Amino acid sequence: MEITKIPNKILAKKMTAVAVEDIKNGSYRELISGMKKAMRDNEGIGLAANQVNKDLSIFVVDEKLAEEAGLPDTFFNPEITEYSKDADELEEGCLSIPRFYVPIKRAKKIKIKAVDKNGNKIKFRVRGFLARVLQHETDHLNGITIKNRAAEN
Numbered sequence: 718m719e720i721t722k723i724p725n726k727i728l729a730k731k732m733t734a735v736a737v738e739d740i741k742n743g744s745y746r747e748l749i750s751g752m753k754k755a756m757r758d759n760e761g762i763g764l765a766a767n768q769v770n771k772d773l774s775i776f777v778v779d780e781k782l783a784e785e786a787g788l789p790d791t792f793f794n795p796e797i798t799e800y801s802k803d804a805d806e807l808e809e810g811c812l813s814i815p816r817f818y819v820p821i822k823r824a825k826k827i828k829i830k831a832v833d834k835n836g837n838k839i840k841f842r843v844r845g846f847l848a849r850v851l852q853h854e855t856d857h858l859n860g861i862t863i864k865n866r867a868a869e870n
Contacts, residue, residue: 718755720812721770732774732858734794741836749791752777761812763850765857768813776854786847792831795855799828811863819867823852
């Protein structure tokens with residue numbers, strides 16, 4: 718599975734929500750497996766579906782990172798519902814923008830809702846580095862890259 722790079726237009730558009738029925742009947746199992754492999758092969762910690770040229774509101778994150786927080790590593794139709802006022806700035810990179818690193822300001826804590834790999838609605842608060850990763854991947858699904866974020870700062 719190849720990583721989609723800018724200026725591919727799919728990286729600049731909002732992704733299409735997936736049907737819970739399709740999640741429950743396993744329609745995305747193969748895609749998710751391929752995305753996880755592509756993420757690992759490219760030494761990433763998160764990967765959104767549009768980064769493999771799929772117009773779907775799905776992303777995966779590093780299994781160990783998710784496990785440490787007691788969270789799933791696959792998110793369907795994610796939506797950040799709350800951002801803390803408390804923010805910090807860290808350098809971020811992106812598999813779709815090779816060799817580009819830039820400091821990005823993000824909320825330290827977020828509240829996110831999504832659908833898990835079994836088709837169940839989930840809602841939780843997350844903080845720290847994982848909160849940053851989830852914000853980065855959710856941005857992708859909304860057609861926003863770190864280049865857009867860097868231009869805001």
